[in-house]
Amino acid sequence: MSATPSPFAPKSFPDLPVIDGVRIGSIAAGVKYQNRPDLFMAEMADGTAVAGVLTKSLTRSSAVEWCAKVIKHGTGRAMLVNAGNANAFTGKAGMEGTEHMAAAAAAAVGCKKKEVLVASTGVIGMRLPADRISVAVPALHAGLKPESWEAAARAIMTTDTFPKGAGAECEIDGIPVKIAGIAKGSGMIAPDMATMLSFVFTDANIPSDVLQQLLTKGADKSFNSITVDGDTSTSDTLLLAATGKAGNKAPKKASDKSLADFKEALDKVLTDLAHQVVKDGEGASKFVTIDITGAASDKAARRIGLSIANSPLVKTAIAGEDANWGRIVMAVGKAGEKADRDRLTVSMGGVLIVEKGEGVQGYDEAPVTKHLKGREIDIAVDIGIGKGKARVWTCDLTHAYIDINADYRS
Amino acid sequence: MSATPSPFAPKSFPDLPVIDGVRIGSIAAGVKYQNRPDLFMAEMADGTAVAGVLTKSLTRSSAVEWCAKVIKHGTGRAMLVNAGNANAFTGKAGMEGTEHMAAAAAAAVGCKKKEVLVASTGVIGMRLPADRISVAVPALHAGLKPESWEAAARAIMTTDTFPKGAGAECEIDGIPVKIAGIAKGSGMIAPDMATMLSFVFTDANIPSDVLQQLLTKGADKSFNSITVDGDTSTSDTLLLAATGKAGNKAPKKASDKSLADFKEALDKVLTDLAHQVVKDGEGASKFVTIDITGAASDKAARRIGLSIANSPLVKTAIAGEDANWGRIVMAVGKAGEKADRDRLTVSMGGVLIVEKGEGVQGYDEAPVTKHLKGREIDIAVDIGIGKGKARVWTCDLTHAYIDINADYRS
Numbered sequence: 001m002s003a004t005p006s007p008f009a010p011k012s013f014p015d016l017p018v019i020d021g022v023r024i025g026s027i028a029a030g031v032k033y034q035n036r037p038d039l040f041m042a043e044m045a046d047g048t049a050v051a052g053v054l055t056k057s058l059t060r061s062s063a064v065e066w067c068a069k070v071i072k073h074g075t076g077r078a079m080l081v082n083a084g085n086a087n088a089f090t091g092k093a094g095m096e097g098t099e100h101m102a103a104a105a106a107a108a109v110g111c112k113k114k115e116v117l118v119a120s121t122g123v124i125g126m127r128l129p130a131d132r133i134s135v136a137v138p139a140l141h142a143g144l145k146p147e148s149w150e151a152a153a154r155a156i157m158t159t160d161t162f163p164k165g166a167g168a169e170c171e172i173d174g175i176p177v178k179i180a181g182i183a184k185g186s187g188m189i190a191p192d193m194a195t196m197l198s199f200v201f202t203d204a205n206i207p208s209d210v211l212q213q214l215l216t217k218g219a220d221k222s223f224n225s226i227t228v229d230g231d232t233s234t235s236d237t238l239l240l241a242a243t244g245k246a247g248n249k250a251p252k253k254a255s256d257k258s259l260a261d262f263k264e265a266l267d268k269v270l271t272d273l274a275h276q277v278v279k280d281g282e283g284a285s286k287f288v289t290i291d292i293t294g295a296a297s298d299k300a301a302r303r304i305g306l307s308i309a310n311s312p313l314v315k316t317a318i319a320g321e322d323a324n325w326g327r328i329v330m331a332v333g334k335a336g337e338k339a340d341r342d343r344l345t346v347s348m349g350g351v352l353i354v355e356k357g358e359g360v361q362g363y364d365e366a367p368v369t370k371h372l373k374g375r376e377i378d379i380a381v382d383i384g385i386g387k388g389k390a391r392v393w394t395c396d397l398t399h400a401y402i403d404i405n406a407d408y409r410s
Numbered sequence: 411m412s413a414t415p416s417p418f419a420p421k422s423f424p425d426l427p428v429i430d431g432v433r434i435g436s437i438a439a440g441v442k443y444q445n446r447p448d449l450f451m452a453e454m455a456d457g458t459a460v461a462g463v464l465t466k467s468l469t470r471s472s473a474v475e476w477c478a479k480v481i482k483h484g485t486g487r488a489m490l491v492n493a494g495n496a497n498a499f500t501g502k503a504g505m506e507g508t509e510h511m512a513a514a515a516a517a518a519v520g521c522k523k524k525e526v527l528v529a530s531t532g533v534i535g536m537r538l539p540a541d542r543i544s545v546a547v548p549a550l551h552a553g554l555k556p557e558s559w560e561a562a563a564r565a566i567m568t569t570d571t572f573p574k575g576a577g578a579e580c581e582i583d584g585i586p587v588k589i590a591g592i593a594k595g596s597g598m599i600a601p602d603m604a605t606m607l608s609f610v611f612t613d614a615n616i617p618s619d620v621l622q623q624l625l626t627k628g629a630d631k632s633f634n635s636i637t638v639d640g641d642t643s644t645s646d647t648l649l650l651a652a653t654g655k656a657g658n659k660a661p662k663k664a665s666d667k668s669l670a671d672f673k674e675a676l677d678k679v680l681t682d683l684a685h686q687v688v689k690d691g692e693g694a695s696k697f698v699t700i701d702i703t704g705a706a707s708d709k710a711a712r713r714i715g716l717s718i719a720n721s722p723l724v725k726t727a728i729a730g731e732d733a734n735w736g737r738i739v740m741a742v743g744k745a746g747e748k749a750d751r752d753r754l755t756v757s758m759g760g761v762l763i764v765e766k767g768e769g770v771q772g773y774d775e776a777p778v779t780k781h782l783k784g785r786e787i788d789i790a791v792d793i794g795i796g797k798g799k800a801r802v803w804t805c806d807l808t809h810a811y812i813d814i815n816a817d818y819r820s
Contacts, residue, residue, distance in 0.1 A: 059743030059751040059767075089739055091752065091768030124736040125769035234743055312722065312807075313815055320816030326534040329499055333469030333644055341469040342501065357469075358501030359535035397722075398816075399809055405723055406730030406808075 004400065006186075007375065008279035008287060009162040013150040016167035017178040020203040021045035021243025023144035026155030029136035031129060032084030032122055037155035039133060041140050042079040042199065043109050045243045050076035050117065051212035053219040055236035061087060062094035063118045064235055066102065070117050074208030076241060077111035079199055080104070080118055080137070083156050083184070087120040087128040088234045097128035104134035108141035119197050119237045121158055121184065153182040156197055159404065160186045160280055166272035170265035173258045175248040177204040179265055183273040186228075186280040196223065198238045198273050204262060205244035206251060213254035214266060215240045222270035225302065225392040227309045228281035240266075278393050283400030286318050288393065291380040294345075295388035300337040304383065305392035307335035315397035321372040323365055325353045332381060343384030350378065414810070416596075417785065418689035418697060419572040423560040426577035426590040430613040431455035431653025433554035436565030439546035441539060442494030442532055447565035449543060451550050452489040452609065453519050455653045460486035460527065461622035463629040465646035471497060472504035473528045474645055476512065480527050484618030486651060487521035489609055490514070490528055490547070493566050493594070497530040497538040498644045507538035514544035518551035529607050529647045531568055531594065563592040566607055569814065570596045570690050576682035580675035583668045585658040587614040589675055593683040596638075596690040606633065608648045608683055614672060615654035616661060623664035624676060625650045632680035635712060635802040637719045638691035650676075688803050693810030696728050698803065701790045704755075705798035710747040714793065715802035717745035725807035731782040733775055735763045742791060753794030760788065 022044055026037040052071040054064050070076055080101050087097045102116040109116075120128065153163035167180040185196030206214070219238055244250075251259050279287050290308050295301035308314055308331040317324040325346050332339050346354035349371025353360055371377065377396075432454055436447040462481040464474050480486055490511050497507045512526040519526075530538065563573035577590040595606030616624070629648055654660075661669050689697050700718050705711035718724055718741040727734035735756050742749050756764035759781025763770055781787065787806075 055743075057740070057743035058745075058747075058749045059739055059754070089736065089751070089764065089767055089769060091766065093768075124739075125764070234740055312811070316812050316815035319812065322816070326499065329469055329534075330467070330644055333465075333467035336468075339468045341499070344469070354499065354535075356501065357499055358503075359499060397812065399812055401722070402726050402729065402807065402809055402812065405726035406732070 005161045006280045007285060013153065013163055014165055014167065016149040016165050016180040017169060018146040019178055019180050019201045019243065020245035021048065022201045022241070023146055024148055024152050025140055025144040026148070026151045027136050027140040027143070029082065029132050031082050031132055037151060038083045039136055039140060040081040040152050040155040041105065041137070041144065042201065043141070043144055044077055044241050045245060046077065047244060048076055049074060049206060049208035049211050049242045049244070051208060051215040051240045053215055053223070053238040055234060057234045059234050061120065061235045062098045063087060063120045064237060066098045067117050067119070067237060067239065070114060073114060075115060076117050077115040078105045078109045078117070079239065080116060081156055081197065081199070082120050082133055083158055084122040085120060085126055085128050086122045086124045086235055088124040090125065090127050093127050097130040100130035101133055104137040108137050117239055119235070121156065121197055121235055149180060149182060156182065156184040158184065159282065160184050162280060164273055164276040164280070166269045168265035168269050170261040172204055172246070172248040172251070172262050175246055177202060177246045177248065177262060179269050181269050181273055183277055185277040186282055196236045196277055198223065200240045200269060202240070202242045203244070203246040204242050205246060205248045206242045210251055210254050211240060211242050214259070214263060218267045218270045221267060222274040225390065226274045226278045227306055227392070227394050228278060275393060278395050281395035282404045283398040284395030285398055286375060286377050286396040288318060288377045288379065288395060290392050290394065292383065293389045294382040294384045294386060296338045296386045297388040298390055299388070301388040301390035302392065303337050304332055304335040304381070305390050307331045308379065308381070309392050309394035312397055315394065318372065318377055319396035319398045321369065323348055323353065323368045323372060325359070328379060328381065329354065332383070338385060339383050340385055345382040345384060347380040348372070348378065415571045416690045417695060423563065423573055424575050424577065426559040426575050427579060427588040428556040429588055429590050429611045429653065430655035431458065432611045432651070433556055434558055434562050435550055435554040436558070436561045437546050437550040437553070439492065439542050441492050441542055447561060448493045449546055449550060450491040450562050450565040451515065451547070451554065452611070453551070453554055454487055454651050455655060456487065457654060458486055459484060459616060459618035459621050459652045459654070461618060461625040461650045463625055463633070463648040465644060467644045469644050471530065471645045472508045473497060473530045474647060476508045476528050477647060477649070480524060483524060485525060486527050487525040488515045488519045488527070489649065490526060491566055491607065491609070492530050492543055493568055494532040495530060495536055495538050496532045496534045496645050498534040500535065500537050503537050507540040510540035511543055514547040518547050527649055529645070531566065531607055531645055534644070559590060559592060566592065566594045568594065569692065570594050572690060574683055574686040574690070576679045578675035578679050580671040582614055582656070582658040582672050585656055587612060587656045587658065587672060589679050591679050591683055593687060595687040596692055606646045606687055608633065610650045610679060612650070612652045613654070613656040614652050615656060615658045616652045620661055620664050621650060621652050624669070624673060628677045628680045631677060632684040635800065636684045636688045637716055637802070637804050638688060685803060688805050691805035692814045693808040694805030695808050696785060696787050696806040698728060698787045698789065698805060700802050700804065702793065703799045704793040704796060706748045706796040707798040708800055709798070711798040711800035712802060713747050714742055714745040714791070715800045717741045718789065718791070719802050719804035722807055725804065728782065728787055729806035729808045731779065733758055733763065733778045733782060735769070738789060738791065739764065742793070748795060749793050750795055755792040755794060757790040758782070758788065
């Protein structure tokens with residue numbers, strides 16, 4: 001399958017900062033793909049704090065289970081990630097493969113296995129040829145460098161049509177701090193080849209419990225607020241490693257005022273990466289931002305937003321550039337959150353279409369139609385009953401999604 | 411838009427029995443469509459018990475709200491249903507239109523407004539031209555006959571490609587009883603034109619509270635176990651009217667043994683109608699039966715089944731005739747119900763593919779591929795942790811679904 005590049009593919013990979021205490025690299029291990037790097041490794045300085053947000057799937061892969069344990073300890077020295085084989089649904093052999101990967105990285109770095117974070121993405125149900133990985137690790141490790149973000153982002157791609165990276169610089173207590181991250185994913189997922197993975201690094205000095213709180217909150221506003229098809233991977237993994245090399249005084253709580261700038265920068269990086277995943281969504285031709293206001297709570301707002309974002313009828317209407325607000329209203333109704341038909345307000349492209357549950361009589365559809373012909377679509381819904389709000393993102397549902405997914409494995 | 415007929419369209423409409431105490435008919439009222447009947451009416455004998463299952467959407471239409479009140483009273487004398495305009499999201503004018511329809515039918519029949527069940531399906535957000543309906547009702551009523559099921563089923567069609575009907579004969583306490591029903595719907599819905607409506611009639615003598623219990627239970631196993639796209643209409647309505655003319659002794663409880671045969675017949679009619687809706691699903695080329703066993707409860711089993719049935723990745727794989735079991739396992743994982751990866755068993759077309767969470771090594775894919783090339787696809791998943799079971803039905807997700815929905819209103 002040769003995928004057409006996303007119309008949102010950037011002209012070039014962004015310039016990402018070097019993160020003090022992190023060395024990265026990639027190599028072609030031949031796990032499944034030929035003639036392309038398929039193995040990514042990062043080595044982090046001693047004492048690096050780690051945090052993670054992992055798939056809530058009840059059928060998650062062994063690598064995800066492994067990461068959950070490492071994150072609990074709070075420190076990590078390396079990441080090893082392969083593309084081409086997800087090592088999911090491989091029974092006991094699955095955890096053996098994951099441990100084999102961790103052991104190979106630990107041997108190269110000179111750390112404990114339980115300090116290695118592991119991720120795998122690709123076809124499922126096939127045993128991981130872990131030997132090919134372990135054989136490749138020494139050369140991979142020997143070539144690690146502070147900068148090679150684009151190569152790293154390319155090594156973890158599966159159905160992605162462009163490599164994804166984002167970075168930011170900020171301050172904690174006046175000390176300059178840097179953040180850099182990469183991601184892959186191009187269906188919200190798909191257990192076989194479109195799992196969402198993201199690895200973010202910073203030189204900030206932040207204890208793991210605080211780091212985890214910042215990441216959880218940031219993920220809710222970014223990766224947990226996007227959808228391509230509503231399907232959830234067995235392998236979705238977001239990791240954040242903080243080396244502490246920036247030398248700032250460690251904050252004690254996530255609410256510490258010194259973290260304001262860092263939080264903003266982290267959220268920006270996470271949101272940027274999440275948007276790139278949606279923009280590379282399978283078959284995506286439109287990037288859709290959905291703002292919900294006036295819901296019973298922020299959580300209710302997000303659920304309503306995702307109900308709209310996941311509705312095949314809404315997504316096909318957007319693909320067809322059709323201002324079909326009835327489908328938006330329908331999706332609000334099925335979300336299961338409190339709503340009152342007669343208080344709903346819906347706008348598209350800034351034009352009021354529905355007011356108090358009734359179509360605005362004689363509204364001018366021309367500017368809305370023009371808006372829908374663009375690449376970036378804005379939908380705003382006010383539920384009219386409370387103060388809860390949320391913003392979520394999705395893409396349209398096109399013929400290309402079906403082309404990509406109707407016979408993927410061949 | 412001229413839709414291609416579903417490959418599942420039957421050669422002819424089934425023979426449905428005459429229901430003593432029910433007269434039906436249809437007429438072209440010109441609500442939206444030209445040159446075709448778009449108004450269906452039924453008159454039921456005095457004392458007819460009614461029950462209903464209505465959409466759970468929180469943005470439901472005024473006709474649904476009206477029906478909820480009539481059902482609460484437990485008796486009904488008439489049904490009046492129009493196609494072409496859903497009278498949804500029309501603000502206060504919506505309830506005025508619904509009341510206008512009820513009043514017109516009540517005047518013709520000589521009953522109270524609150525004894526008239528009303529349903530509307532079609533485009534939303536446009537005021538209902540209720541006058542065109544009330545003008546047509548006297549002639550419609552004058553022409554009511556005991557038999558004209560096919561014409562009735564045609565009058566309520568919107569994007570349907572074939573009229574849907576089902577009937578059965580059974581016994582209560584040795585007394586012969588008849589059931590006849592019609593349905594429309596060809597996306598699980600769509601608020602504009604593919605709402606699911608179904609009207610079922612019987613001459614059985616069953617009090618309304620018992621009737622409601624039988625219908626609720628039957629709907630769970632039929633209309634609430636099907637999905638085309640997971641979207642829920644603002645107008646979904648299933649009504650059951652029992653005239654009592656069969657003269658059987660009234661059962662006191664739904665668990666009454668005399669009802670065993672009737673329950674089976676009712677479930678058969680409801681399931682048949684529900685299957686026809688899926689088979690006429692927008693763009694459907696495959697009819698998929700999903701059996702879940704071994705779940706924590708029946709409810710959990712149904713939720714897992716619907717998670718599989720609604721997954722765009724599963725549905726596109728079936729469209730592509732691809733035995734992609736990984737997507738089935740993914741959908742089990744995201745259902746949110748208890749599951750253990752290492753106890754999962756998956757079969758397709760009767761062939762075991764996944765056993766205890768691991769792909770069966772070297773299984774013969776040829777018979778599975780052959781099965782997937784057929785029209786009727788069977789998927790069986792055993793969760794392996796309990797005794798809960800459920801059967802749900804769906805269709806595949808094809809290019810035709812996008813063609814139909816990407817620019818529906820034009």
